[in-house]
Amino acid sequence: MSVNRIWAVVLRHFYLFPKSFDRLTDMLYWPIMDIVLWGFTTKWVQQQGGGGGIQNVALVVLTALVFWQVVWRTNYEVSVNLLEELWNANLVNMFATPLKPIEWVFALMTIGFFKMFVSVAVGIGAVWLLYSLNIFSIGWVMIPYVALLMFSGWFMGFLGASLIMLGGTRVQTIAWTMGFLFAPFSAVYYPLTVLPSWAQTVAHALPTTYVFEGMRSVLLNGVFSWEYVMKSLALGLIYLIAAICIFLWACEKSREKGYVRLQ
Numbered sequence: 410m411s412v413n414r415i416w417a418v419v420l421r422h423f424y425l426f427p428k429s430f431d432r433l434t435d436m437l438y439w440p441i442m443d444i445v446l447w448g449f450t451t452k453w454v455q456q457q458g459g460g461g462g463i464q465n466v467a468l469v470v471l472t473a474l475v476f477w478q479v480v481w482r483t484n485y486e487v488s489v490n491l492l493e494e495l496w497n498a499n500l501v502n503m504f505a506t507p508l509k510p511i512e513w514v515f516a517l518m519t520i521g522f523f524k525m526f527v528s529v530a531v532g533i534g535a536v537w538l539l540y541s542l543n544i545f546s547i548g549w550v551m552i553p554y555v556a557l558l559m560f561s562g563w564f565m566g567f568l569g570a571s572l573i574m575l576g577g578t579r580v581q582t583i584a585w586t587m588g589f590l591f592a593p594f595s596a597v598y599y600p601l602t603v604l605p606s607w608a609q610t611v612a613h614a615l616p617t618t619y620v621f622e623g624m625r626s627v628l629l630n631g632v633f634s635w636e637y638v639m640k641s642l643a644l645g646l647i648y649l650i651a652a653i654c655i656f657l658w659a660c661e662k663s664r665e666k667g668y669v670r671l672q
Contacts, residue, residue: 410515415515418513419516437527437531445539447470447471448539451466451467465629468542470598472547475529475532475536479562480565480595482525483566484569484588485584487566488566495577496578514657525562554620560645561641561648566652568652570659572659591617596621597621616642616644616645617641618641619637619640622637
């Protein structure tokens with residue numbers, strides 16, 4: 410692999426970023442709107458409940474919302490960046506260069522990390538300014554949780570990108586639906602126990618579930634579980650490596666059949 414080629418792909422997207430209203434909207438506008446809507450809703454629920462067992466509901470829900478942005482952003486950047494190459498009829502040109510698919514994979518992961526960092530920082534700031542709630546109250550455990558959610562977002566993104574690489578733009582809706590396919594089973598906004606038994610079985614196989622369950626345990630009970638972290642790490646790495654391998658296989662299959670058919 411060439412670090413220079415990876416960095417060249419990253420720079421290409423960074424140069425376009427300040428001049429693209431679509432990119433700015435995706436990274437800043439939608440996360441803030443979600444925080445505004447969910448924030449006032451949970452504040453109202455909290456007021457109606459009169460404190461007690463749900464007095465921390467706003468902080469729990471908004472923290473989950475910001476954490477979900479990590480998954481969504483890293484997933485979204487992989488699939489949509491592939492789609493942009495297809496929409497611009499640039500995929501053939503790109504792979505006509507010495508750029509290797511694995512180098513492109515690392516470039517997309519780097520771009521996703523940068524945009525995720527900005528979105529999360531904006532989200533944390535919005536939660537503090539609008540509701541005077543400090544997500545950093547979760548403490549240092551926020552760092553491993555964010556890292557684990559990035560692995561999950563990347564595996565979802567490369568899984569979706571694999572399908573797009575095989576099916577082309579006619580299956581482009583996968584870029585927006587793949588992440589939400591896993592959301593109901595990840596117990597993002599509610600505890601795992603509210604799911605039916607069959608759904609809990611699925612949830613236990615997802616790395617995201619252990620992060621959100623662990624986050625609620627810290628915020629509500631002050632208890633940090635290393636068991637959740639290790640389970641999420643193991644599943645996340647397995648799924649990420651498998652998804653990247655599937656994506657590289659899909660790239661090779663599409664190369665044999667011709668990239669032009671995808672556009």
